[in-house]
Amino acid sequence: MSLSRTSRQVVQFVWNALAQLVTYLGAAVKRIFAPNDDQYPNTGVQPFEGDINDKKHRSKA
Template sequence: MSTTHDRSLWQTVKSIPHNVIQFMSGAIVRIFGTSDDDYPATGVQPFEGEPTKEKHF
């Protein structure tokens, strides 16, 4: 039982750097990758209000 437990522990320890690198590379790809936003192109919107005549300081 001790040998099996040691092997399992060693495999877990060996997989930790792989998991950390995979996690970090996924984050880097998400940050610097192409945008997956699906927003409509709106362009410049005109101002449709009344500007104030008085200035309040």
């Protein structure tokens, strides 16, 4: 028993759409988990040296 021509076309269309979806999602996952390629300078952690504006957030020490 073989599928008709229209049924084969539908199956082929669904298969191609699924393959494109997997490729699209795979590219997104690859980009998310790829090594960082930002060109920011390595400055490290910078200490906060400012004043606290709100009196209720100051420590009572």
